[in-house]
Amino acid sequence: MRILSGIQPSGVLHIGNYFGMMRPAIALQADGEALYFIADYHALTSVRDPDTLRENSRRIALDFLACGLDPERATVFRHSDVPQVTELAWILSTVAPMGLLERATSYKDKLARGMAATVGLFNYPVLMASDILIYDSDIVPVGKDQKQHIEITRDLAVKMNETFGEIFKLPEARIQAATETVPGIDGQKMSKSYGNNIDIFGDEKETRKRVMSVVTDSTPVEATKNPDKSTIFMLYSLVASQDEVADMRERFLEGGTGYADFKKGLFEKLWEYFAPMRKRREEILKDKSYIDDALAHGAKRANEIADQVMQRVRRAVGLR
Numbered sequence: 001m002r003i004l005s006g007i008q009p010s011g012v013l014h015i016g017n018y019f020g021m022m023r024p025a026i027a028l029q030a031d032g033e034a035l036y037f038i039a040d041y042h043a044l045t046s047v048r049d050p051d052t053l054r055e056n057s058r059r060i061a062l063d064f065l066a067c068g069l070d071p072e073r074a075t076v077f078r079h080s081d082v083p084q085v086t087e088l089a090w091i092l093s094t095v096a097p098m099g100l101l102e103r104a105t106s107y108k109d110k111l112a113r114g115m116a117a118t119v120g121l122f123n124y125p126v127l128m129a130s131d132i133l134i135y136d137s138d139i140v141p142v143g144k145d146q147k148q149h150i151e152i153t154r155d156l157a158v159k160m161n162e163t164f165g166e167i168f169k170l171p172e173a174r175i176q177a178a179t180e181t182v183p184g185i186d187g188q189k190m191s192k193s194y195g196n197n198i199d200i201f202g203d204e205k206e207t208r209k210r211v212m213s214v215v216t217d218s219t220p221v222e223a224t225k226n227p228d229k230s231t232i233f234m235l236y237s238l239v240a241s242q243d244e245v246a247d248m249r250e251r252f253l254e255g256g257t258g259y260a261d262f263k264k265g266l267f268e269k270l271w272e273y274f275a276p277m278r279k280r281r282e283e284i285l286k287d288k289s290y291i292d293d294a295l296a297h298g299a300k301r302a303n304e305i306a307d308q309v310m311q312r313v314r315r316a317v318g319l320r
Contacts, residue, residue: 001139037131078299093123186231187231201274224255
């Protein structure tokens with residue numbers, strides 16, 4: 001079974017990225033052949049500074065490796081190290097119905113947030129379909145908000161198969177529910193663009209400040225509080241043990257503890273949870289060649305697979 005997942009190097013990674021995409025992806029290393037790419041081609045729709053893009057791409061690799069991605073068990077590489085993906089995207093675009101792309105909700109959402117209506121942004125689902133199909137992917141872990149992209153990918157694969165013969169296998173989405181349940185400090189879904197993030201590897205002072213800024217209601221200290229509507233409790237549930245979560249729930253319900261104390265407990269658990277990853281990150285930074293070697297090894301493997309698929313595609317559509 002081949003598993004594919006990607007992450008955009010559009011900024012510093014936060015705990016929403018970790019629990020929503022990274023942790024589930026890292027866990028899948030044991031389930032099959034896992035390929036994880038840093039989607040720098042996709043990031044071009046929003047990142048305009050070349051130095052920033054290069055720096056972000058390398059930092060994503062560093063942080064992913066620090067969080068547990070093992071280059072001996074999984075393939076990690078930069079999107080742009082497999083240029084065949086853009087060739088396949090063009091071929092897919094020649095059969096992609098305009099109406100299919102016009103119905104893409106992510107495009108409408110990005111326009112609503114103020115992004116420019118570029119061809120690249122509109123054609124984003126075609127490039128994503130190419131990302132998936134070029135590696136003969138079986139499983140694609142995604143959040144519910146990305147499910148439509150997998151459906152578009154399957155539609156394009158069917159269209160190609162109907163037009164040119166059996167070329168592509170149909171990938172399956174594996175929905176990662178956690179992507180929808182990681183709130184930011186304002187209670188909305190955690191996102192760098194919303195400014196409500198808590199970074200995985202932020203320094204201690206800034207992390208504490210962000211946690212203590214979590215928005216709460218005006219319930220008095222002595223009153224009972226609803227844990228199921230609390231951002232503090234939801235974040236704490238991600239990093240604490242079952243017993244610790246049960247204890248915090250009980251303290252919410254019995255009253256007598258203020259939100260400030262709950263926030264302090266949340267900070268302590270967050271800082272403790274990511275401590276081994278901070279240590280691993282420091283170790284990787286001391287090895288000057290580790291990141292480059294991991295990316296080079298990953299690019300070699302990714303290109304081997306992509307070349308095989310593209311030979312099949314070119315032959316089917318009539319290219320040399």
